[in-house]
């Protein structure tokens with residue numbers, strides 16, 4: 001019997017036995033859908049972590065001089081306490097590094113805390129107030145949507161001007177123009193000079209609830225004691241230049257703090273590397289767990305298909321007997337049932353691919369993860385689906401092929 | 413009564429050219445564990461081209477067992493079976509399948525049609541395994557259905573046909589590959605007497621057109637259609653008679 005005939009027969013049977021076929025489709029369907037879905041998510045999270053998360057938190061080719069690392073997954077309390085005893089970063093440290101670096105960089109000061117910002121009788125609570133110098137916007141890649149950023153001149157003279165995050169502008173001004181209005185921060189009126197483009201959210205955290213003011217403006221006193229910074233941001237033009245700048249900065253800081261060679265740094269030069277390493281660990285675990293899920297559901301799918309095919313063979317014993325009595329050879333019967341189980345698995349895989357892609361698009365639409373379908377996972381899905389069909393079909397098909405025609409015909 | 417039907421045959425001989433079926437000391441035993449059922453105990457018959465043979469005998473005498481062996485659906489415990497000059501008693505499964513497909517048309521008491529397929533597709537089945545193209549399958553199946561008078565029922569499913577019509581479909585299916593022999597095991601066993609004689613008419617007409625027919629039947633008046641009657645008893649040939657023309 002030609003392959004085409006076997007396939008036609010298989011599709012006919014699937015149509016005729018929708019419910020049973022539906023059940024057998026399910027296992028492969030889940031396997032393939034979860035393969036593609038999980039793969040896309042892992043892919044997406046990976047990209048998200050390495051590109052967006054790290055960049056939003058740190059910036060590209062950027063390091064931050066800090067008292068302690070910004071992103072610290074579970075450190076022991078003792079370490080934490082020792083970090084808290086370290087000297088803080090001072091304006092003068094930042095100035096010394098700016099003076100001393102021979103690599104071309106842009107730099108910014110940064111201190112942050114949570115405050116309430118108000119306008120007229122409206123309040124925006126729990127807003128991240130950042131007192132920063134003017135290049136902060138460039139380093140953090142914050143583009144101005146309306147108005148302008150504050151200038152170096154404004155920063156140095158500590159003029160009370162403010163650039164609002166999108167959410168703050170929305171909250172306080174709804175749809176009135178915010179430019180030129182005075183918002184109050186810690187009782188001081190700040191004139192709004194700009195609004196930053198909407199940033200969206202990061203792993204569910206809103207990124208637009210902030211206000212940036214000049215580092216030397218009165219609000220500096222709300223976030224840090226006089227002369228103290230949370231972080232000094234340094235952005236180089238390339239990774240090697242950043243490394244060079246880091247080693248120069250380390251030297252400058254060590255000498256300013258009179259550290260002897262055997263003493264550890266009592267500050268950090270923080271980059272996105274730590275968080276990326278942390279993420280790489282998680283994604284490795286994901287890559288180990290995921291194939292497990294996929295294999296389990298494919299095996300279950302295979303067992304279901306095998307059982308359904310065994311039932312089909314039992315149910316259609318007479319038909320098999322008849323076909324054999326009319327001249328079907330073993331290989332004809334074998335091919336018929338293999339084609340059937342493979343077709344079932346293939347249809348399951350096809351639905352699985354559609355669902356997997358759908359899942360990916362859905363994740364893209366409703367979550368911040370840029371999940372993207374990997375062609376490898378689709379090809380793998382097809383191959384595995386068909387493979388499951390063939391493997392699960394072999395035993396029932398062999399049983400069918402071996403049936404004795406007379407005994408089979410006598411079956412009720 | 414004529415002399416013994418066929419040559420004297422000994423092991424090592426080959427049948428004469430016009431002998432389509434030759435069995436020599438054919439036995440078939442079923443090992444049932446506690447007992448050995450000897451369904452055939454040495455059956456030697458020869459059937460020539462163009463004969464119309466009725467096989468009779470009481471229930472359990474081995475008629476179906478003999479038909480299954482002759483139809484290559486089963487293999488003998490011992491003895492020889494020659495079909496069309498080829499010794500088939502010791503062929504492999506797949507070779508037997510090929511012979512069933514090319515040389516034999518089998519009509520069953522219970523019709524054995526595929527319920528989901530229409531008459532045309534049922535008749536096409538043997539041709540699928542013969543490897544024919546869809547177009548020639550269709551043409552041959554239509555022709556076979558015309559021969560049994562069902563030209564106007566080709567697209568009917570079995571449950572849309574009467575018992576007699578179903579058996580005609582089954583006969584068309586048996587004919588479609590132009591077999592050397594047409595075998596029928598109680599083909600009218602499930603039919604009323606009017607329909608039975610209709611079906612017997614079909615077999616008689618096919619025989620008149622040159623088809624070799626071997627048919628198992630219980631009923632004397634049905635056997636009357638045949639020119640020769642072989643009677644089995646306890647797995648042996650009891651009588652083998654040509655009727656006076």
Ligand SMILES: Nc1ncnc2c1ncn2[C@@H]1O[C@H](COP(=O)(O)OP(=O)(O)O)[C@@H](O)[C@H]1O
Nearest residue numbers: 442449450451470471472473474475476477478
């Ligand atoms: N598959 C089988 N297993 C065991 N015994 C069988 C089998 N087929 C037939 N027989 C026995 O062989 C004998 C002949 O059966 P069968 O050829 O069907 O007789 P008939 O068709 O003449 O009624 C009977 O005794 C029957 O019980």
Ligand SMILES: [Mg+2]
Nearest residue numbers: 475476477597
């Ligand atoms: Mg019988």
